[in-house]
Amino acid sequence: MNDGDDCRREAADWMILLQERPDDDAVQAEFERWRREPACDAAWRELDHVRDLIRQAGALASARPIGFARRRATILPAAIAACFAGLFAGWAFLPLVFADVTTGTGQMRVLRLADGSRVTLAPRSAIALDGPSRQVRLLSGTAFFQVRHDAAHPFRVLAGEAEATDLGTAFEVRRDDDGLRIAVREGGVRAACRDGVIAPIDLRPGDMTALDCAAGRYRSSTSAPSAMASWTQxxxxxxxxxxxxxxxxxxxxxxxxxxxxxxxxxxxxxxxxxxxxxxxxxxxxxxxxxxxxxxxxxxxxxxxxx
Incomplete structure (x- = not known):
């Protein structure tokens, strides 16, 4: 029996197939068999409802006066697509409630911190600044840190149970569903799990690691340092x-x-x-x-x- 996540993935595939072969009786019969599972029927109803909302939003925007339509054309599709993403792609909105700085789709922000360090926040990302301390919490998305080194007061980036500590560097941190990914452009970073389940990992320019503290594992690789955080350009x-x-x-x-x-x-x-x-x-x-x-x-x- 499929679970809810499987059904959500399959619902999108069925939408494509039904559009491509609307008159195929065999496809329709198989689709109806798939929908007999309660989880899959619920996933399809969610997907079909969101599709109807998007269509209605487009019709509403086109029916309003020009000025209003332009605003609706920008706001409604983005809002509905975000809701759809929350249902079917797993993008977490709750962390945004606790964020000090966030970015939207296609938007970057550059922050200069009190200690002289600089943070470039990638689109759809959120961070929380822990007061005057040299500590940032990455709540979602990706950020690039150019840190002013201070050996007596290390700069730390926290994400869930994982953390990255600056050893005098420029580095990227990305938070995924399965943990933290760190890539170093300059200097060095120490990656660790706060519960000590994994021994600290020292990274140098070109080093990357994917750290999954919940599972107690990590995976390392290398790349050209110049390719790190290329999204900033x-x-x-x-x-x-x-x-x-x-x-x-x-x-x-x-x-x-x-x-x-x-x-x-x-x-x-x-x-x-x-x-x-x-x-x-x-x-x-x-x-x-x-x-x-x-x-x-x-x-x-x-x-x-x-």
Whole structure:
């Protein structure tokens, strides 16, 4: 029996298939069999309801006077797509309540801290500043830190049970559902779990580590230091990474919901993508890697690779 998460993923696949083959009786019969499972029926109803809301929002915006329509055209699709993302993609909104600084889709912010350090916050990210102490909590998303070193007062970035301590450096921290990812451009960083389940890991320029404190494991790799935090320049530089990682990196910059499907998403790719023009990046992905890009509505895009 499928669980709720499986059904949510499959619901999007069924939406594509039913659009492509609306008159196929065999497809319709299989779809009805799939919906007999209560969790899958509930997932489909959620998806269909959100799609109807988006359609209604578009109709409402077009029916209003020009000035109002422009505002609705900007606000409603983004709000509804965000709700859809919360239902089907797992983006957590609760941490934003506790944040001191947040960013929206495609938005970056640069902060200068009291100690002279600088933080560049990536789109769809949130941080909390712990008063005068040299400590920042990354609640969601990604941030790039250029730290003013002070050996007597280390600079720390906390994310859940994981932490990164500055050893005189510039480094990127990204919070994922399964933990913390740290990449060092300059200097050094010490990555650790606060409960001590993993021995501290010292990272140098070009080092990256994915730290999962809940599971008690980590995975390390290397890349060119110049490629670290390339998003601060509006670029995504990918070297031998799964295609699903490319789609994930585009999401915070893409207006609406961007979903990835298919076994081909595990295929490793290399390339440079323009984050400020995600439609062009998706086109390049389609041409270079054989992905299929389907726009279900103006605010829902599904990338498939078999």
């Amino acid at each position: 509006g670029q995504l530089i990918v070297t031998d990474r799964p295609l699903r990682d490319v789609v994930a990196a585009l999401r915070p910059w893409h207006r609406g919901l961007l979903m990835a499907r298919g076994a081909g998403m595990a295929r490793h790719v290399t390339g440079v993508y323009d984050l400020r023009h995600t439609d062009q990046a998706l086109t390049a992905m389609r041409r270079a890697h054989g992905a299929t890009v389907r726009q279900i509505t103006p605010w829902i895009t599904i990338v498939t690779a078999d």
